[in-house]
Amino acid sequence: MPLLARSVQTPLHIDVRRGAVADLGTILADGRISSGGDVAVVVGPGQGEKIAELIRPTLDSADVFTTSGGTLDAALELSAKLRTRTYDAVVGVGGGKTIDAAKYAANRWGMPMVSVATSLAHDGIASPVASLINDGIKGSYGVHIPYAVIVDLDFVENGPERVNRAGIGDVISNISALADWDLGREVRGEPVDGLAASLSRVGAEAMLTMPGDMHDDAFVTVLAETLISSGLAMAVCGSSRPCSGGCHEIIHATDTLFPGTGSHGELAGLGALFCTFLRGDERRFAQMSDCLARHQLPRTPADVGLEPQQFVEVVQFAPRTRPDRYTILEHLALSRDEISRKLAEYVDAVADR
Template structure:
């Protein structure tokens, strides 16, 4: 009988703990990523520069590049600078913008990339996607998944709470994204990847059921692992499907219609909660609402400074942001007045549940 297998790209190493950064040099050597520290270290403003100094003793031949981060122009400029010397790898140290910039530049020139996250704001720390701003808005670009992922909880703890809260919203939204994917599979026979579903849902389930707070190491570890699993799920499926559904469509619409209303994680968390309500899954709705509220995330449009009319307009516009993706929003295809009625009922349900 033939043995059927498939190859799954995953990082060679994942290290989530306090003090992890101090062992970056040995990790690169032990995993044969870079025996002599011949790496390009990419840092952004803030904690990234501090971490680079901490790593320097173990990376004797490293060259440090400081980037503004987050734009396609910055990533292309970094790539041009990387061409001038042979590097074993690129080490991106910082938040999501810095890491996405490093991922794109490293992939463009076929260099392995190590992700050293100073915050847990989104699943970009381990995903095969780089989100970068350009003249026309924001684009998502396919890149190679990081060859190693390091999360030092000391630096996560010292960062803004709002970044960690955003990461919670992003990780929890996978529950809604997976439900949308399963809906598309049932209704439109869209192919679905069971392993990707398992990875995305397992991390989010662990998070939504965790009793800890963002000040607890055990909770932060669970959050980091949930975000990493979400990134791996996208790598396995070859698309953002397991981590992006109607929740992300709503967030994209808010970015277009009301830029700056909230962080990506706050918006997709709210979008996931509203989509879950539309789906009629009241048990999951109550579970998500309790978790988001417990960690200080938005559960109503007003929590983001939006009027009901603002949110209705975003939900109505949301399917236009991702043509071809089938979610609960496309499935119901609600006119604006009906979205308004559903939102009013949703807000009542939130008040009843949260008191």
């Protein structure tokens, strides 16, 4: 008998709205994740006290742990603390560093993990990946997809706008990542998962033309849902391929060579726009450039504080960050001088828009 369907891991519960953190106990109970509130709540150092105060009325049995740094050592330290007693779930509340540490720590002991995002910087809020720094280098660690993904729009609204805007760059970089995936299929016969590609593409296309900005609840809700969709695309595929191509190789190279330069989402948008230019896709280049400009996101190396020769170094180093991945950067295999020429042409093209 032919296989008629396949099983796909997804969160049991997805909730994007205002007041979600304060209502966390009810959400966990309704989602059949924890009826009694016996959970470990992981917060970052910035908003930890405020979050603990908000959840206490509905989660009086919870233990609150603070983590910081987004490092593998911090995640391992947190995992040791989680062994003090049995919990129904681990609930990571905060930005990407806090959520990734909670993901890794929960996965280490096979505990269900709930992701409660208070910012929209990138698609890690729902992905089966924890990005953690180890010995100064950021690595990606496979983990179980969160059992629930919750986004509190009150916290997003009150957070740094630059941090939240960066998520737009991460979403639209999917378009470049998918073009790289198609290139891998054409050149190397790499299989492309149609469902994963669809989940990745739909949100990116919506974000390209969606009216509004980070002050508009409808826009922010769509951004949150597209970031979640990207995480699901990675879970369906079993890798980050639907959302990570040459654009993310540029991110990882920048993090390695010039740490502290821009945020993940900012570099994703910049890397995607540059890779799209290298492909010669003028229509996509125009769409992406206009979207980044509309949301005040970086489009040139100078926008993130990189000198031209530094960005050339980044692009030349980028393929080494994902040696198993075939993208436009590997395909063209440009020399240092060729990258310099292309970069000059790229900066001129951006200035003309």
